[in-house]
Amino acid sequence: MAQDIAYQSAAQRSAVPVSEVRPLPVVLTTLTGAALTRSTVIMTGASAELVPADPTRRVVIVSSANANGDAAFDPTGGLCALDAGISLSGGDTVQITGKEAQSAMTQIGTNGQKLTVYTGA
Template sequence: MAQDIAYQSAVRRSAVPVSEASPLPVVLTNLTGTALVKSSVTMSGASAELVAADATRRIVIVSSTRTNADAAIDPTGGTCALDSGIPLSGGDTVQITGKEAQSAMTQCGASGQKLTVYIGA
């Protein structure tokens, strides 16, 4: 996976180096001047699309919004399963940046469980 890149603001557009004064996590607010777009995905219990492929996308942030069930995502767009994808327990967040964020991605989890997805170009 690509390295996570954090930007200070749309004005400065400079990377924030990780240091004692600026420890992780660094919160992303804007990427290349474009605000992140938020959406919600309700899972059905079977593997399904999380996001379609997009050659202009630079970041995908996925957060599990329920604390009582596990979910998983497959950043390659293949069939997703809880035991073969990137696991997301309740409250977990995963961030995919760069070229890897451009591929189609799939998800799976308990029926009715929700994921919050942020994308940016």
């Protein structure tokens, strides 16, 4: 089935088969483009706010760069726990878009660990 997928080459305007050697291009759209705001959240070991509710927000991107501790976040804003939220290990990034990105979200992780959060309308 993958061999049936093709994309337009910008240089040659011809169909190019998709493969591991020639994957689909990654393009940032207006959804995750210039309107992003970056913030850093320093965790305390207890469940706390990641982002407040915002009815105009269209995207939330959460990234964990720490390799020495696990973190988690709850996209519904409830009490967050490492075993009950969306897990983030070092290097993990999660993107939430659309209506789901508008709710308040909470986080939990090792004291002093940081998450990078990008939000956009």
